Amino acid sequence: MTTGNPVLKHRPEDFRVRENLVVPLTRAQSAPHRYLLLHKCGYTTMEAVRWVADRLGLPSSEVGYAGLKDEDGVTEQLLSVPVTARTAPGGLVEEEPAHSQEPGRWLRLHHYGYGHEALTVGRLNGNGFRVVLRNLDEATAARLAERGRRNLLFVNYYDTQRFGVPGGPKRTHLVGEALLKEDWGLARRELATLGAPESGTARRWTGPDRDLFRRGLDARTTAFYLAAHSSADWNARVRDLIATSCPGDSVETSVDGLPYRFPTSGADVAALQAACHELPYTRYSWRDGPVERATVRPTVVQTVVTVERTGPDDAFPGRHAVEVSFLLPSGCYATAALRQLVLQC
Numbered sequence: 001m002t003t004g005n006p007v008l009k010h011r012p013e014d015f016r017v018r019e020n021l022v023v024p025l026t027r028a029q030s031a032p033h034r035y036l037l038l039h040k041c042g043y044t045t046m047e048a049v050r051w052v053a054d055r056l057g058l059p060s061s062e063v064g065y066a067g068l069k070d071e072d073g074v075t076e077q078l079l080s081v082p083v084t085a086r087t088a089p090g091g092l093v094e095e096e097p098a099h100s101q102e103p104g105r106w107l108r109l110h111h112y113g114y115g116h117e118a119l120t121v122g123r124l125n126g127n128g129f130r131v132v133l134r135n136l137d138e139a140t141a142a143r144l145a146e147r148g149r150r151n152l153l154f155v156n157y158y159d160t161q162r163f164g165v166p167g168g169p170k171r172t173h174l175v176g177e178a179l180l181k182e183d184w185g186l187a188r189r190e191l192a193t194l195g196a197p198e199s200g201t202a203r204r205w206t207g208p209d210r211d212l213f214r215r216g217l218d219a220r221t222t223a224f225y226l227a228a229h230s231s232a233d234w235n236a237r238v239r240d241l242i243a244t245s246c247p248g249d250s251v252e253t254s255v256d257g258l259p260y261r262f263p264t265s266g267a268d269v270a271a272l273q274a275a276c277h278e279l280p281y282t283r284y285s286w287r288d289g290p291v292e293r294a295t296v297r298p299t300v301v302q303t304v305v306t307v308e309r310t311g312p313d314d315a316f317p318g319r320h321a322v323e324v325s326f327l328l329p330s331g332c333y334a335t336a337a338l339r340q341l342v343l344q345c
Helices: 045-056 083-087 138-147 172-180 184-193 197-204 209-216 219-245 266-275 334-344
Strands: 015-020 033-041 074-082 098-102 105-115 126-136 149-155 250-255 258-263 278-286 290-298 300-312 320-329
Touching: 033 045, 033 083, 045 074, 045 105, 045 197, 045 219, 074 083, 074 105, 126 138, 126 334, 138 149, 138 300, 138 320, 149 266, 149 334, 172 184, 172 219, 184 197, 184 209, 197 209, 219 250, 219 258, 219 266, 219 278, 219 290, 258 266, 258 334, 266 300, 266 334, 300 334, 320 334
Parallel strands: 015 074
Antiparallel strands: 015 126, 033 074, 033 105, 098 105, 126 320, 149 300, 250 258, 278 290, 300 320
């Protein structure tokens, strides 16, 4: 076990994500949907969707996506729009990528193809990651590099980005809790404090608080806050399970102000999986109110982490950096996996 403090996402290009999503393509003449390849940095997926919708003159609900990608990294994913949107005033140019460039953030949009299905949340297969781990001591970097390829079992926590934007308060689950209680005023006030793209809308809202969530936001955005509440509850149950199920050591820690408990070896993670391989989880959609769907989430996920390169850290003098790549199923958090990789090393 190492006691170092690895640094993730020191620079956006340290954290690269490519969506693993296969969509059947067809000829434009017979297709109702057009697919767009989105590269972005500094934008949430929801912000990018609103940008595309405004550019094409569409309601944001008609811009489809299969999963959310962090803003504090360089990410790649597909969007879908109605095929008729290509002729909208100010719309996308076939031969050139549409783009937005602002200080510290950018997005670029390319034509990808045509198909019969709109993209929806939940159909994503997974994501590929290429990540730089910084601020490692020399011994930890050497152990990671020595193995080259490492089989990693890790606790499938929802990580802190589920609960707030980078540098902001981690309280999205409290918005969801207020929504479930139909305390619309509290939900609006909590949303206004988050620093999320929707927070400005919440601060400016002058109508009934209930209408902000029923009509003022994209239904997928409201459902996200309900899901954050469900995620916080799931994390709490896993923490309790680790405390009773792991025969070896586990450590309790706080990450961005949120509590976590981690087994300190792969064998202890395997013991957790043997004790309880999945726990109930409630998914939400929003149709003028919460729509619940009971499902399960695995407590433990397995992947293979490959070390691509290692060497002195140019951002932290005297320390070392390691670049790794790996694949994860949809819904898993690379930051949670990497934090546990270093803990177990």
